[in-house]
Amino acid sequence: MRILKIVVYIVLGFFIFTILAAFGGYLYYANKFPVDEIYYPNYIAYIDQENATLNDVYTLCDAEAIYYVHHGAAEEGYAGNKKQFRNNILASYKNEKYKDSGYLNFRFLVSCEGNPGWFKIIQVDEAYNPTQFSKRLVDQLLALTAKPEHWNTINVRENPVDYYMYVSYKLKDGEITEILP
CATH class of the missing domain: 1.20.5 (Single alpha-helices involved in coiled-coils or other helix-helix interfaces)
Structure with a gap:
């Protein structure tokens, strides 16, 4: 049994x-x-390199093989570390009486040489509704974020690669209250 x-x-x-x-x-x-290829012609987090901001400053090493597609490189991408990046941004940023509140998001590519470009800019208010911040505020934070000294080269199998990165600035009345991720 x-x-x-x-x-x-x-x-x-x-x-x-x-x-x-x-x-x-x-x-x-x-x-x-x-997948509806007509409605969704690209993968999640795709940056159209032809229409991106600062797309003509540097060149990518291999536009077909860009790493960290969905989440960005995060801690690996920062030259030094995130705290140094935050300190540099806060020391350089000047609130010129801006009243903007919400999230200013930059999603971009960093070349294998550590040069940032190809920025996609997303602006949302505190309720996550699309909005438009002051052009001067956006331009100032874009210029600060786009400094090559803020970004590392990243190696995959001992070869430097192009990678995705993102930075989100949480703003309250024009003041930076948090830098994400």
Whole structure:
């Protein structure tokens, strides 16, 4: 009787494993969630290099292989560290009586030589609704963020690579209250 139970458990386990493997294969190969290539022609976080801001200052080493696509390089990207970056930005930033509040987001590429460019600028208010900040404020923070001395070269398999980066400035009445990530 005991051997029969063991055989039943083995057969049942094999049966469940087979069903799960078949279901996984179905999800993998059946393309259950097709992508609308017309509505979504690019991958998540894509930066159109032709229409980006500061797209003509530097060149990328390999525009086909850009690393850290979805989340950006974060801590690795900062020359020195994030605290130094924050201190440099806060020391250089001048609030010229701006009243803007919300988030000013820069998503950009850094070349294999550590040169930033190809900026996509996203401006949202405190409720995350699209907005427009003062042009002078945006230009000032763009110029500060785009300084090459703020960014590292990053190696993958001992080769320097181009990578995505992002910086978000949380603003309250024109003052920087937080720098993310």
